[in-house]
Amino acid sequence: MLLARAAFAAGDVVPPEVVSRVEASVPTDAPPPTQDHVLLEFTVTAEGKATDVLVVESAGRAWDQASIDALLKWQFKPATHEGIAVDARTRLSFNMPAALMPKPEPVPDAGPLEPLLESDGGAAFVTPVLPAGPSITVGGAPDAGHPVHDFSTTVLGRGQPRSRGASDFNIEVGALQAVPRKSAADFLKLAPGILLTNEGGEGHPDRIFLRGFDAREGQDLELTVDGVPINDSGNLHGNGYSDMNFIIPELVENLRVLEGPLDPRQGNYAVAGSADYQLGLPERGIHVRGSYGSFDTMRLVGLWGPSGESSRTFGGVQLFRTSGFGQNREAQNAKLAAQYEGALSDTTSFRVGAMGYAATYKSAGVLRADDVANGTVGFYDSVDSRQGGDSLRAQVHFDLHGHSGNFAHDQTLFFLFRSSRMLENFTGFLRDVQLAQQNPHEQRGDLFDRNTSTFTAGARGSARWRTRLFERNQDLEIGYFGRFDVVRGVQTRLLAGSNIPYLRDLDLDSKLADIGLFADLNFSPAWWLTVRGGVRGEFLTYDVLDLCAQKEVRRPSATNPPGDESCLSQRDLGQFRDPTERNTTSGGAFMPRASVLVGPFAGITLTGGLGTGIRSIDPQFITENLKTPFASIFAWEGGATWQHHGDAWEANVRAVVFGTRVDKDLVFSAQDGRGLIGGATSRFGALAAARLRTDFLDVSGNVTWVQSKFDDTGLLVPYVPDFVARLDAGAFHDLPWLKPLGAPIRGRAGLGVTYVGRRALPFGQRSDVIFVVDLSAELAWKQFSLGLSATNLFDTQYRQVELNYASDFHTSGSLPSLVPARHFAAGAPRAFLLTIGVHFGGES
Template identity: 50%
Template sequence: MSHTRHLHAAKHLALAAVAALAVVAQPASAQPRGVVPPRPVSRVDATYPREANKQHGEVVLGVTVDAEGHVQAVEVMDSAGKLLDDAAVRAAWQWTFEPAQRNGTPIAAKVRIPFHFAPPEDPPHDSVPSPPPPRLAPSNTAEEAPSPGARAIGTEAAAPSAPATAPAPAAGTAASEQDPHTVTIIGHTRPPTRGASDFNIRVGQLANVPRKNAAEMLKLAPGILLTNDGGEGHAEQVFLRGFDAREGQDVEFTVGGVPINDVGHPHGNGYADTHFILPEVVESLRVLEGPFDPRQGNFAVAGSADYELGLRERGFTAKYTQGSFNTQRMLLLWGPQGETTHTFGAGELFKTDGFGQNRDARRGSIMGQYEGHIGERGLYRITGQAFAIDYHSAGVLRQDDVDAGRKQFFDTYDFNQGGNSSRYSIAADLETRTGNAFFRQQAFVIARTQRIRENFTGFLLDTQTPLQNPHSQRGDLIDMNMTSTTLGLKGFGRSRQKVLGENQEAEFGYFARADRVSGTQHRIENATQVPYHVDSDLDSTMTDLGLYGDLNLRANKWITLRGGARADLFTYNVLNNCAVDSIAHPTRDNPPGDASCLSQQDFGRYREPVQRTTTASTAVMPRGSLLLGPFTGFTFSGSIGKGVRSIDPNYITQDARTPFADILSYEGGVQFAREINKVEIVARSIFFQTKVDRDLIFSETAGRNVLGGGTTRTGWVGALRATGSFFDESFNVTFVKSTFDDTHLLVPYVPDVVVRSDTALFAPMPFRIANKEVRGTLGIGITNVGRRPLPYGQRSDAIFTVDASASLKWTAYEVALTSTNLFDSKYRLGEYNFASDFHSQASPTLVPMRHFSAGAPRSIFVTFGVTFGGEG
């Protein structure tokens, strides 16, 4: 086909007029200075819908562009009907921009884009190609934004005239002829980046990669491995850059800034259960690997992760999932029209019989958020959440029992393992701006309950002692219970001044959290399911009061120094309700018997079984990052910082001055960010080292981590994110060596190598239904984990899994097919070496043996969805 025929065919299918952006300047007297609006780098023309029946119309979109130049949200501000609205929205999501800038610093901004639609007609034979659309004109009269991440709302855009071959009238007038529009500033701020290890992750199309829950979104950040020995209602065990963070002890988890980590949890201080977060309402995720930001607080040892909530799809959406092991899920989403993407409601009901034995679960979760404006200079959010789950778990199996056929790969020893959990919370945020100062305040209340029943050792620990009444081994089932209430406040003020020709920023903030926790741990008799021993019974009141200061200093546009210090005061008031559980010299006439909480000291002297302990200490944590660049897309960075992890109340002693562990971390890295041939590329290379003075190591007899010695972690991270018009790829690899400082042996259970790939493909399908477009998506997630070191010089097996999903969307309807563990790999999710006795052998050995928890077999699910009243 000739070049002319190509042009004619394209014009038959293309839009008669395309949208462009042009800024309308306000009168200088009405606006401050310093903001340059976003400028489009690549744009995609909207395709005129065939079924529009030669309809003319103009659709005006409000497009939010983040600080990296990506489209973050699209709202229909002026509608021309669903067909034209949908076409405009689909096109806008594929645009990329040079982000808005405030005095040279990229910020998020919101702009208006009008799309003029005119039906295509046969072009004359002497037609010529249309001129390219104009670029967005910069402006030096826009109002100054308060901070990175703020939105500049306003500035009308004008579309160009229609192509010469189209009979439609001009799509818009010149910018100078339009009425001026007020620029207002409203935004939810994000802290400045801390270098190459600061990952601000847009989920976007990668939401199509299969994920069981919000925790699995962490895999979009490098070096993260998730395992779970405890079932559907048990928090994931997190491995990050050489840390076995267990269920959150070394990672500070937050959602919209509200803490998730449980202080004083009997299963482990810092336990973080993210199952209440619905993955469909996670808009973005910030993972900072390392303690380099003064805003990071307790448990930010390996790093921190903050979930930002939002729902892009407007209207009402209902989805139903049915699949393997009688798994069913009902999901309802509501995004009211005319509100921002941060206003939504969401609810879920879920049930499954689970694979193999004893893995059933039932849960429900409700989340709602409202974002509103206070005039033109303020923003508020109210977020509420309710969650409950009841579940069973299979626990671990001995490898020799599976090899001998005494147990199958997906079996269990103890059907009493499992638990239940609930979480209720409400949070309120307020952001305001006054001149060059920006303020944010947040308050939150959290109510939590948790019960966990686990059996790692079978019938090993309850041996007969001379002081006890005669008994047989009663079983090692651990029953942990926790009830807590959390109150918190946090906030900051940020100010900007121009010094030495550059904008310099200073931020000062505070954090206040109080927890009242009641935690118990009992041992349960196998035959009767009643407690026979108290491991711990603590009523604790803990307070964390923190202050921080952070400076953002620029020597010139290529050299930036960011950092400051944070200081936290930790206070503990712990009532041990079972302070005495042994007697060095019991009396002959009054032996203690099987009582757990004894009421006598040496030789029968009476005492109360309770004891109260109080202590307090302050941790000072300096942190800083130096950034050089960007130079043709490259930014070099170096960071150093101290972190802190508060100590479990079990280890508190009267007036001890250091109820926390100290962490020192430093790294150097380089980041490359640029668009190449219309593909956005972000690549990183990072070398790091972290030292911990008192680490935590898993104990199967205690059922949780216990204090150990010092450790050091050294490693390298490589990451790549590539986004094009029809694909999105995230790939990362981490190599790390974790050793004890005294013996230089490898820290057990920590993976040396973690490789992860997430791929999403999306495009219109080559066929239509009822003359309407069908859009298809394909998502693939690949995980490869090297052989992990185990105690006694052993190594685990490697893990390799592939998950995949495919979906089709037609008008308001959607169907998706998902498969996890696509190739049905029979892998061991967790592996351990320790001694146990599960009564599976007549003469059990007490030599440490390999134990494992089974990974899920191949599972297939189908999802049906429908959206009413959406805008695309």
């Protein structure tokens, strides 16, 4: 715990304050206190509640409990960092009545203490010593005869990067944890304009649409978990493919979504923006939750957070299985996550953690709408039962944070192993071209079998220097990011009805490097004006060995024909060549980014920002001699934010208009089952978002409208929704009429509503509207909890994915269908999940 005196900067970090207090009651029939005080250490949450109470110095069990009971009723104004409420660890002494003490010692009551505060500005320890207000006496007037303890506060967590404007969403999950969510990816919907769809099943990553971008499985969205990359570089399904299923949802404590490339810290893939999951477990103790529900779905979660440690010290395991809501949808997975956060010294803290994930799943894939309409297949059926996949992730990371005076630094090291296999069939029997060199064959089936294995090592870090200018804090941060990926990707096609590969489409052995360097300035010449921004340089290299570079020979040798093999070792007329071919390339980009914040005036802050970003190109396109290894984006935005922090409620309302332009956009190709490079596109849109929090309610809502067009034709970009609205609400309160055994029953309810307008589809088509309501309710008493959630409450039969392209699944006769037709992937029907939880130790 750090108690160094403040060197600077009270402006950014504000310690918690007592709003209301409740005096402890003298326990009846209790033996006299063993000492003159009870010293408690606890966390003041961002909601202003005391949790995770630890008795540091005891005066006896009954006295300890009386003190704890009283403390849990206190209301605090939470500590804030740059105006954002953060958890803070605090100590408080309950002093015993002098009359009960064997030998009371008169000691002068402590007056207000000199506030001590230390902050490193961006992400830090904060160690204020609060005024002595909380020092009270149990059962009566303040007693003057006992020692007074420091009310020291330590914030171990890394602070949030400074806001880049109205499109920078620092989302504390809080009570919205009650809203039913299937995966950690669902938390993204707390940010405006995000739609998640999934045509691949429970283990398949969600496809992300954000503000007019079809980010596919993360290709246009930089995703990280506590700074560790989630995007897979070089994945054959798409460069930047992101599988967030390894995150245990209960461990998501915060989420920062920055829509647009506005922060120099954002790196590769931050085209539509970035999202950083911050894991934590606010509740201490051991939690075990078991769930069972519709479609034979079972989920077992074990979480633990040692008392006395920060919320960033935790462990968690999840086991999951389901038979799925229709044909070919069974899935199972296991996840684990563990992290320890501690202090090496007064000025240095660290985190070390590991995560693991393994999943196997089946996928129903897409159906033709006409097949469903004429009864050939059912709405929740599948036309190729071989679809599905496997996924594996192992991760270790080490994070170091230190500060000294006006200097602070962060370092993160990470090592990842990823493996994914995905079997998908979008087109049935259309893509098997007969080559002259091959023996005559029919269409053998279009089931892609994509396998990618990646080993990643990387680091990121930054150093911040703070000074005073214009009587305000000014910061300069220099940072770096580097990742090195060794990727092996193989794509084959499997013979219909079997697992026999008949064709090798791709076989790439890639070595990729991405090194970024940034400088970020926080300049605030006046209280009402702040300019934040800088420049980022990104250098990308590719070394791609194509192990299947020769697939066709136009003029084969008559005496030594190549035959049916996919990867050939001869050229025209039988000339030998090695089947491999190496391609290397590199490129760099400099990306200026800046934001201006003006205000607040009556709680309103006006913001504006612009920046450029990049997305690197798939290694397979490098083999096709595409020289430029990235696509570029330019983005701008203007917005306004209104914030209110009151005793009874808090509110945050914002509105943004934005525009983006991408020179090489990704457009989904169903024939390839992935995004392919298309032309330049531009977007213009607007959003509004609001969040209201009271002591029993937490409501978040947002609406986004955006128009995405191709620059050359002015036509709409297909598949992206132009209107998305989302409402999340959590309510929590003790039930007033029930108190079995003197313990209250705590009630919690969650509501999630999603509305997605009719999405543009190819050939002038529009999808159906999506409107889904999810609901949950939970009762908790003492260590036990019982919850029930219902997803898709109204059992709407909806199409979460709709596509328009040609396919032939042999479902309508022997004549192939070759023109575009409507396809869809069914959204899940109504599902119930009953959850029983037990909580041992700690406090909740």
